Amino acid sequence: MLLTYDLALDPDPPQTGRPCLLRLTVRATAPAFCRKIMLSLPTGSGAAHFTNAPAAIAPQPVRGGEDADQGGGWRFTRADADAVTFTALPSRPRGWLLGVTPLTLELAGVTANATPGTARLRIEEETSSDGLTWQTQATDLPLPKFPDGFLFGDLRPEPLMVLNGGHTELTWRGSPATYTLTWAGEHSGSGGQADVSDVTTWTSPPLHDTTAFRLAARLPGSTAERVLTTLVTVALPHLRTHNLTATGKMRLIGAGHPIEIARELPHTFQPDTDGLLIGRVQAVTGATPAQMEVTALTDGGAQEYRAVFTSDNSDSSKIPAETPFGVPVRRGTTITITCRYTRPPAGPEPIEPFFSLVWLPYGSTNRIM
Amino acid sequence: MARGEKVLLRWEASRGPAYTMHWDDHSQSVTGDLSWESPELERTTGFMLQAQLADPGGGAPLIYALTTAVTVTEPNLTVGDLQANGVVRMQAPPAAIAAPPRGQPRYYKAGTDGTILGYLQAASGLPTATLAARVYGAATGGYTMRFSSDNSTGTPTETPISIPIPADTEVRLNHAGNDGDTLNLLWLPRGAGTFDEITPPTA
Numbered sequence: 342m343l344l345t346y347d348l349a350l351d352p353d354p355p356q357t358g359r360p361c362l363l364r365l366t367v368r369a370t371a372p373a374f375c376r377k378i379m380l381s382l383p384t385g386s387g388a389a390h391f392t393n394a395p396a397a398i399a400p401q402p403v404r405g406g407e408d409a410d411q412g413g414g415w416r417f418t419r420a421d422a423d424a425v426t427f428t429a430l431p432s433r434p435r436g437w438l439l440g441v442t443p444l445t446l447e448l449a450g451v452t453a454n455a456t457p458g459t460a461r462l463r464i465e466e467e468t469s470s471d472g473l474t475w476q477t478q479a480t481d482l483p484l485p486k487f488p489d490g491f492l493f494g495d496l497r498p499e500p501l502m503v504l505n506g507g508h509t510e511l512t513w514r515g516s517p518a519t520y521t522l523t524w525a526g527e528h529s530g531s532g533g534q535a536d537v538s539d540v541t542t543w544t545s546p547p548l549h550d551t552t553a554f555r556l557a558a559r560l561p562g563s564t565a566e567r568v569l570t571t572l573v574t575v576a577l578p579h580l581r582t583h584n585l586t587a588t589g590k591m592r593l594i595g596a597g598h599p600i601e602i603a604r605e606l607p608h609t610f611q612p613d614t615d616g617l618l619i620g621r622v623q624a625v626t627g628a629t630p631a632q633m634e635v636t637a638l639t640d641g642g643a644q645e646y647r648a649v650f651t652s653d654n655s656d657s658s659k660i661p662a663e664t665p666f667g668v669p670v671r672r673g674t675t676i677t678i679t680c681r682y683t684r685p686p687a688g689p690e691p692i693e694p695f696f697s698l699v700w701l702p703y704g705s706t707n708r709i710m
Numbered sequence: 711m712a713r714g715e716k717v718l719l720r721w722e723a724s725r726g727p728a729y730t731m732h733w734d735d736h737s738q739s740v741t742g743d744l745s746w747e748s749p750e751l752e753r754t755t756g757f758m759l760q761a762q763l764a765d766p767g768g769g770a771p772l773i774y775a776l777t778t779a780v781t782v783t784e785p786n787l788t789v790g791d792l793q794a795n796g797v798v799r800m801q802a803p804p805a806a807i808a809a810p811p812r813g814q815p816r817y818y819k820a821g822t823d824g825t826i827l828g829y830l831q832a833a834s835g836l837p838t839a840t841l842a843a844r845v846y847g848a849a850t851g852g853y854t855m856r857f858s859s860d861n862s863t864g865t866p867t868e869t870p871i872s873i874p875i876p877a878d879t880e881v882r883l884n885h886a887g888n889d890g891d892t893l894n895l896l897w898l899p900r901g902a903g904t905f906d907e908i909t910p911p912t913a
Binding site: 586592 | 758775852857
């Protein structure tokens with residue numbers, strides 16, 4: 342389908358035995374040519390039929406599409422002898438439809454039959470993306486029928502945006518029916534389902550990323566279903582992606598801090614986030630070399646890597662130099678840092694080699710749970 | 711829509727109630743309007759149009775709301791936990807860094823996270839050359855890395871340089887050594903952002 346169809350109903354949802362207005366807003370997601378749109382309503386008295394009074398249906402004048410490019414005005418009429426099919430045709434051979442200038446097709450006086458249920462409005466379009474190759478494609482949209490006086494609407498969240506881990510409260514109005522709420526996070530996929538038939542207000546579990554809510558009203562013993570949806574955005578969401586591409590500024594590195602190491606003992610830590618370990622080692626001039634060894638072990642104790650950084654200032658004719666290094670560190674691994682050097686001879690002020698470590702975590706250390 | 715664009719919302723409404731548009735944690739009166747243009751959107755955003763009518767009987771006001779959402783491509787995101795299970799693309803092509811002249815420290819500012827990568831090779835037969843990098847960050851703390859190359863004897867070799875740089879830090883680079891030293895530095899940004907020289911802060 343090259344066109345999208347947005348169906349509005351008045352009343353919403355339609356009620357059995359009462360006239361209803363169907364308003365279909367037609368847009369193109371990408372500009373497209375159209376030369377025909379056909380709507381079909383299933384007629385009869387059953388649950389899957391919408392109306393048994395097709396003669397009373399009145400197609401309304403089309404709004405939009407007046408420009409010559411857009412078809413020079415559209416006509417929306419009952420198609421030949423068939424009482425349940427309506428056709429929209431441009432005055433010119435074809436219309437050029439865009440997303441911002443929709444066509445609005447309306448059917449007034451569509452009286453829903455007496456049987457609650459869900460019928461389907463069939464839509465057929467003859468469209469072309471280049472004006473040369475034409476295709477006929479079809480889709481259908483649900484047309485529920487609820488008993489006379491049935492109300493369902495006004496689904497709204499409060500607040501509309503929550504901080505990571507916050508709750509929102511949904512309220513709605515609805516006549517007695519079976520109400521099912523389903524929700525799912527935009528990226529995490531975390532979600533759930535709840536029967537909310539006995540309430541008209543519901544507090545969400547803690548939300549960790551932008552979440553879509555879908556509230557379905559169903560009538561027991563019929564196929565009637567009307568669905569309302571809403572969205573609650575989450576500030577500072579947890580994000581779990583497949584591919585990730587950054588095209589602008591990245592701020593991954595959080596607040597760094599020095600790690601105090603006792604040079605006599607191996608120092609071990611388990612980072613709770615990925616990051617970088619930056620180290621410096623400088624041996625005493627004229628003494629034996631000094632080393633820092635970094636080992637990363639997995640949960641199971643397997644070695645991920647081992648790196649030894651050596652500073653050698655044994656040649657006292659040279660300017661002493663330090664050896665700087667940076668190694669990436671993975672969350673969940675066990676990092677062990679060992680300093681190796683020869684103890685200087687005891688004296689009033691023994692000169693020790695220089696060791697330093699800075700932990701640069703990816704992400705802030707003020708983590709949100 | 712793309713990040714930075716505005717969306718135009720339209721609706722149909724009866725006269726009488728007060729209408730308020732809510733988005734993120736903002737709201738604005740739209741009474742009397744039948745359309746509203748959003749600010750420039752940075753990320754997927756939910757909107758709620760709320761109609762409120764005072765109850766003439768003095769009870770609670772009558773409220774009715776409609777909601778919709780607009781998705782934004784290439785959003786600006788600030789996240790809590792972050793986990794990528796597929797391809798991660800955040801390294802951008804490298805850019806040259808105007809290395810500091812020998813003996814004259816220079817200050818730089820990082821527009822995004824990245825790495826300084828390069829090498830230092832001291833002139834053959836002369837004393838040690840060093841490159842000292844001091845990273846200053848209000849949020850990230852500071853650290854120093856000092857790279858040395860000594861080719862006073864033996865076959866001259868390069869000392870590789872790799873310095874991780876957080877976004878928005880200021881970096882002081884100082885090259886001490888001799889004529890004939892070779893210092894070559896590249897900026898490897900994550901995402902998009904420059905590593906530009908700035909005027910040194912006055913002491």
